[in-house]
Amino acid sequence: MSVASSLSRTLNSCSASVDGSGLRILVAEDNEPDRMILRSLLQKLGHRVFEASNGAEAVARFNSVNPDIVLLDAMMPALDGIEAARQIKALAGERLVPLIFLTALSDPEELARCLEAGGDDFLVKPFNRVILEAKLNALDRMRLLHQALSEQVDQMRHQNEQMLAEQKTARRVFDNVAHAGCLSAPNIRYHASPMSVFNGDVLFAAIRPGGGSLIFLGDFTGHGLPAAIGAMPVAEIFYGMVGQGFGAADILREINRKLRRILPVGMFCCGAMIETDSRQGLVRAWNGGLPDAWLLRTTGERVAIPSRNLPLGVRDPERFTTPMVVFQTTPGDHVLLMTDGFSETPNRHGQLLGESGVREILAGLDSPAGAFDALMTRIREFTGQPEAADDLTLCSLEIPDMEQPRAPVCKVPDSGPAGPADWQCVYEIRERTLAQFNPLPLLLHICMEVPGLRSRSGEVYTLLSELYNNALEHGVLALSSDWKSSPRGFALYYQERQRRLSDTNGHFIRFSLSHESRSSGGRLRIVCEDSGAGFDFTDHSDRVSKRRSGLGSYYAGRGLELLRHMATHFHVHGRGNHVEIVYDWELPEDRSDD
Amino acid sequence: MTDQPHLDEEALAELQDVMEDEFEVLIHTFVADARTRIDTLRKALRNSDSDYLTRTAHSFKGSCINMGAPCLGELCSEVERKGKSGDLTAVASLIERIESEFIEVARRLEHFLTL
Amino acid sequence: MPIETHRTDDGETLVIRVEGRFDFSTHQAFRDAYEQTDGPVTRYVVDLSDTTYLDSSALGMLLLLRDHAGGDSARISIENCNSDVRRILSISNFEQLFSIG
Numbered sequence: 001m002s003v004a005s006s007l008s009r010t011l012n013s014c015s016a017s018v019d020g021s022g023l024r025i026l027v028a029e030d031n032e033p034d035r036m037i038l039r040s041l042l043q044k045l046g047h048r049v050f051e052a053s054n055g056a057e058a059v060a061r062f063n064s065v066n067p068d069i070v071l072l073d074a075m076m077p078a079l080d081g082i083e084a085a086r087q088i089k090a091l092a093g094e095r096l097v098p099l100i101f102l103t104a105l106s107d108p109e110e111l112a113r114c115l116e117a118g119g120d121d122f123l124v125k126p127f128n129r130v131i132l133e134a135k136l137n138a139l140d141r142m143r144l145l146h147q148a149l150s151e152q153v154d155q156m157r158h159q160n161e162q163m164l165a166e167q168k169t170a171r172r173v174f175d176n177v178a179h180a181g182c183l184s185a186p187n188i189r190y191h192a193s194p195m196s197v198f199n200g201d202v203l204f205a206a207i208r209p210g211g212g213s214l215i216f217l218g219d220f221t222g223h224g225l226p227a228a229i230g231a232m233p234v235a236e237i238f239y240g241m242v243g244q245g246f247g248a249a250d251i252l253r254e255i256n257r258k259l260r261r262i263l264p265v266g267m268f269c270c271g272a273m274i275e276t277d278s279r280q281g282l283v284r285a286w287n288g289g290l291p292d293a294w295l296l297r298t299t300g301e302r303v304a305i306p307s308r309n310l311p312l313g314v315r316d317p318e319r320f321t322t323p324m325v326v327f328q329t330t331p332g333d334h335v336l337l338m339t340d341g342f343s344e345t346p347n348r349h350g351q352l353l354g355e356s357g358v359r360e361i362l363a364g365l366d367s368p369a370g371a372f373d374a375l376m377t378r379i380r381e382f383t384g385q386p387e388a389a390d391d392l393t394l395c396s397l398e399i400p401d402m403e404q405p406r407a408p409v410c411k412v413p414d415s416g417p418a419g420p421a422d423w424q425c426v427y428e429i430r431e432r433t434l435a436q437f438n439p440l441p442l443l444l445h446i447c448m449e450v451p452g453l454r455s456r457s458g459e460v461y462t463l464l465s466e467l468y469n470n471a472l473e474h475g476v477l478a479l480s481s482d483w484k485s486s487p488r489g490f491a492l493y494y495q496e497r498q499r500r501l502s503d504t505n506g507h508f509i510r511f512s513l514s515h516e517s518r519s520s521g522g523r524l525r526i527v528c529e530d531s532g533a534g535f536d537f538t539d540h541s542d543r544v545s546k547r548r549s550g551l552g553s554y555y556a557g558r559g560l561e562l563l564r565h566m567a568t569h570f571h572v573h574g575r576g577n578h579v580e581i582v583y584d585w586e587l588p589e590d591r592s593d594d
Numbered sequence: 595m596t597d598q599p600h601l602d603e604e605a606l607a608e609l610q611d612v613m614e615d616e617f618e619v620l621i622h623t624f625v626a627d628a629r630t631r632i633d634t635l636r637k638a639l640r641n642s643d644s645d646y647l648t649r650t651a652h653s654f655k656g657s658c659i660n661m662g663a664p665c666l667g668e669l670c671s672e673v674e675r676k677g678k679s680g681d682l683t684a685v686a687s688l689i690e691r692i693e694s695e696f697i698e699v700a701r702r703l704e705h706f707l708t709l
Numbered sequence: 710m711p712i713e714t715h716r717t718d719d720g721e722t723l724v725i726r727v728e729g730r731f732d733f734s735t736h737q738a739f740r741d742a743y744e745q746t747d748g749p750v751t752r753y754v755v756d757l758s759d760t761t762y763l764d765s766s767a768l769g770m771l772l773l774l775r776d777h778a779g780g781d782s783a784r785i786s787i788e789n790c791n792s793d794v795r796r797i798l799s800i801s802n803f804e805q806l807f808s809i810g
Contacts, residue, residue, distance in 0.1 A: 316761075318762070318791060318793065319761075319791050457793075458762070458793025458796065458797075459796070461762065461793075462764070462797060465764050469733075469764070469766070484769055487740070487773050487777070490736065490740075490769065491736070491737070491740065494733055494736055494737075497733075558766075558768040559764075559765035561765075561800065561801055562765055562797060565800040566800065
């Protein structure tokens with residue numbers, strides 16, 4: 001239950017215990033008549049009374065009596081009341097056992113000593129029933145509150161320990177994924193937050209098969225487990241695709257697609273990707289949502305690489321673009337990436353270092369190589385704590401000399417299956433299904449299982465779609481594109497298309513898809529056959545080429561243009577109802593050395 | 595020296611209400627206790643034990659207050675002060691006055707019991 | 710609504726927005742958009758910021774619009790294309806006929 005509700009329950013039961021069941025009260029008073037009076041008073045109030053006639057006896061009986069409240073005469077023989085109080089409080093330990101001093105006069109010095117000894121209240125003689133009752137009530141309430149709070153604290157402490165243990169475990173898994181790859185390469189320096197805390201930052205680095213490196217810094221929204229969950233699929237994508245030779249743009253696209261799909265709305269990943277091309281001395285950079293990244297040249301020039309894109313996981317895949325900013329670099333230049341922990345960690349007074357603070361530090365550098373240390377030192381100074389660097393990630397990449405030997409093979413996490421590369425299938429729709437079902441999404445999906453085709457989904461879809469529309473409209477429905485030569489005709493064409501769809505008996509369209517992998521890419525073959533009478537492609541292509549000579553009024557023929565243009569090979573068999581296209585695709589070049 | 599009443603009858607009545615059946619026992623306990631206290635005071639004075647004197651007077655004072663014997667209580671308070679300061683010169687006569695005051699209080703208490 | 714139209718403040722330009730897939734199913738609505746206007750239009754803007762895909766029949770529809778708008782003297786710009794859409798337009802050399810941005 002919540003702390004609040006258990007405490008209020010306790011408060012409500014407070015009055016019950018004092019009125020109802022009665023408290024166990026230990027009375028230590030050496031004066032017999034006084035003791036008698038107290039005993040009667042307390043019993044009349046419904047409490048159980050235990051008596052001691054001096055301080056030593058009170059202390060000795062304390063553990064066995066286990067009272068709820070203690071009434072103690074301040075001045076007693078054989079262990080002064082004050083000292084007895086101290087000892088009783090010590091015996092009570094963490095429990096709160098309220099202690100009321102019985103005193104005959106209000107001598108401030110004596111009262112002060114009583115308080116110092118741990119007294120919680122006073123009861124002045126003559127004993128007054130009303131006052132006594134009020135004090136007992138108040139102190140008992142205090143006692144019960146204290147008890148409830150202690151229990152809550154214990155419970156919370158236990159739960160907290162459990163949670164920390166779980167987080168630690170999850171954190172280990174996370175760290176195997178999140179900060180891996182080639183971060184140990186000699187030209188990379190980084191600071192990522194220590195084990196004790198999740199902060200949603202990921203830092204990946206890998207050497208590309210063709211030389212050069214790829215670094216990705218990501219900062220997931222939120223903290224803790226939810227932020228960390230995004231890291232794993234992103235790591236798989238990053239390392240899987242780098243290994244296959246993909247570059248920054250393709251990998252970013254895939255990461256965006258994945259995050260868009262799995263993250264709830266409102267969660268996303270601010271990120272930056274740096275791709276170095278050692279052969280050409282280039283750096284390509286993309287920044288979506290992180291603070292400025294920096295290119296620090298050995299000449300002293302500092303180039304900011306600001307965020308010009310939406311973070312990952314926000315944009316729909318179709319609308320996601322990856323414009324890369326390109327820079328020339330020379331060996332000794334450094335690229336710096338950082339998360340907003342840098343500018344947004346406050347100092348003791350709540351001030352932030354800010355991007356201006358970062359700029360200042362960079363402006364004061366002697367050489368780019370000092371940037372990493374200068375920034376780390378400054379942030380620690382600024383906040384005054386060594387652990388201030390808990391919530392930030394900083395990475396510095398030095399552009400190496402070309403002659404430097406390649407870094408040793410890095411350990412990358414297993415990336416799982418790469419996707420089908422060699423396969424074929426046939427998919428045929430017939431009869432009524434022709435009118436009722438559009439096979440294109442399914443066919444596209446099959447093709448998209450090939451990782452290399454994912455970045456080409458637009459083209460592949462266009463190929464499938466144009467083939468299909470031709471087969472359906474010109475083949476099965478036997479519509480003539482001549483109709484589309486005028487606005488009215490255009491409208492009629494589609495009206496007629498609708499009408500003819502109501503009778504597709506005896507017809508079919510068959511797609512045969514196959515894919516084979518090649519040395520650095522793959523070949524997709526699409527064959528589309530239909531049951532129509534075919535149509536004259538040659539006649540058609542003549543018309544299309546006529547269009548080129550002038551800006552004519554042909555509204556048809558676009559489809560074939562697209563097919564011809566996008567496909568590597570385009571072939572029409574037989575009557576025209578059997579069209580075959582070959583679509584070759586290549587991985588970005590590995591640039592193997594000559 | 596004091597113009598306090600010998601007995602606060604109102605307080606006593608309240609005490610009677612609280613103690614119910616035990617009221618008489620209380621009175622007798624007090625009276626017996628008081629006698630012992632006075633003897634102790636004398637003994638302490640004879641031994642010039644100001645500490646013991648102070649504590650006894652303090653304790654006696656307490657029960658006087660509870661019993662509603664303010665004048666007696668005030669006298670005990672005097673003895674307590676003297677004992678604390680270490681000046682035992684006037685204590686002897688104070689104790690005598692306590693003795694006579696006590697006799698008066700005891701008489702009145704007995705009378706109260708018959709009411 | 711797959712098609713949305715509005716005029717610019719100066720009243721001279723008609724903006725036609727196509728949402729989602731721009732294919733043959735859109736043809737009637739697209740045609741209505743530019744045929745059923747009150748008052749003359751000097752410029753057309755086809756806004757494809759929310760258009761995910763464009764097929765060859767859409768190309769035909771754009772040509773129809775061009776025809777309606779005066780053919781060679783038409784002033785039509787096609788704006789906010791995503792990369793796939795842009796590619797299709799460029800394969801078909803539509804930048805020779807339209808201003809593409």
